[in-house]
Amino acid sequence: MNKLLIVGTVAFDAIETPFGKTDKILGGAATYIGLASSFFNVDAGIVSVVGEDFPKEYLDLLENKDVNIEGVEVVKGGKTFFWSGKYHNDLNSRDTLVTELNVLADFNPVVPEAYKNADVVLLGNLHPLVQTAVLNQLTEKPKLIVLDTMNFWMDNTWDELMEVIKRVDVITINDEEARQLSGEYSLVKAAEKIHEMGPKYVVIKKGEHGALLFHKKEVFFAPALPLEEVFDPTGAGDTFAGGFAGYIAQSENISFHNMKNGIIYGSNLASFCVEQFGTKRMEDLKREDVNTRLKQFKALTQFEIELDE
């Protein structure tokens, strides 16, 4: 079974959307990535940090999904990273209400021996120096390194971000971040510029408008599934990345052709994530649900036109 190394936050979230609000619940990029990757036949392990206040049941939840948590450090007396946000009516934008870094402030990631030769590495959204520290501990070159990041690191740690971007194969960012990173408004041109920074593959996430995968002159698009209700977009981008990386790790195939499928699986899983608050929907999700939705994605996008030339 191929190994997928996941680095990212395991955290508390408190979320408010037009449809309700939650107290502190399970959140964090690595949590969503881990849950998404658990739908694939991979040996996934998380490197992260939590405080002593983090409920054992949350860690059990990941273990029960066969996600290895040996690399999740529990800091004695420490408090877990906490994020709170409120979404606007259209759910496309949000205000951050609270960010308490807590144990994340001094996070020194330690990759367990068993994952130092991971086949696929997914660097979830974190300080680029933490992402770099993980890459430096690997003993074998992974088949694929995927980097997720955000505008915050572009604003505050540009040089460090450039160093880690150089070393990765795939970058996943949203459309505004792609524009900020490249200085180009056209996403086609933005992807070209970002290719030149290092990543051979550029994934641009557009939320409810789907996702684009660029590789040199090739481009593939996966729509978001049109849904009756979206309750909470939190974690959708991480779930997308986790679905993508999980599928690629399982299939051991990093061709562009296969990455298309990875993007579809990422969109598929993300379409469930937003249906309930937090990780709830992903916890209960069944393989049959994913397969049913895959058929919906096919119906949504596949067409047959004969060329009359």
Add this chain to the structure above:
Amino acid sequence: MNKLLIVGTVAFDAIETPFGKTDKILGGAATYIGLASSFFNVDAGIVSVVGEDFPKEYLDLLENKDVNIEGVEVVKGGKTFFWSGKYHNDLNSRDTLVTELNVLADFNPVVPEAYKNADVVLLGNLHPLVQTAVLNQLTEKPKLIVLDTMNFWMDNTWDELMEVIKRVDVITINDEEARQLSGEYSLVKAAEKIHEMGPKYVVIKKGEHGALLFHKKEVFFAPALPLEEVFDPTGAGDTFAGGFAGYIAQSENISFHNMKNGIIYGSNLASFCVEQFGTKRMEDLKREDVNTRLKQFKALTQFEIELDE
């Protein structure tokens, strides 16, 4: 050859985008629709009105594309409808600078005898009473009636709009208009509500984010082709509708399956329209260009996943 009846404006536009500006040039919904439909093997005729100031070369341009202009009334001493607009930097929104209705204010559409039994009718964006007047002149029930409209008519002529919406098979509107028309934010729910108003098929145009086709519980999505440069979005929606209606008229097949292809052809043609100012790109467009882009649309959207159940 099947007949396609097109009703809409033939007009002057003056356009400003971040990439430049034009003086008064050829514009109007029916112009764009006519040019788009000319890529299909159909007998297309336009019903519209222009003033005496309208250059003969513009009408010749349509005739040279085999678009019948018998139904384009030239009002002696009248002035042609003029619209001027300025696009914002993202090209997704614009301000209208000038709207001079001129001869359009008293437009009384007269459908030429030869088009009273049209196979497909495309009611371009116009006053709903004008659209209704056209339907009232038909001597045979068309295989398909397509209606394009906009928020202006929802704001100002709601009741008249509802009357014509009842009578059409397909409505094409943008996402904000779908929300306004239905009172629903979710596009899935919006489409359901609009179905209940009459149209069996609801097409929601999302500009650079593609287009959705809804029919009962079925949904199909066509992305916009990611482009290096977009110069001028004017007419893209009309071109989309013209490509859709032209393809359906040519193929004489109003199944949902075939409408998917129509949506793809609409997106295909619209992707050219935006590459130059006004109608320029559509005037020069070759069948080979359309076929090449069709292959790009396939590469952009088609994937192969085997279900491992």
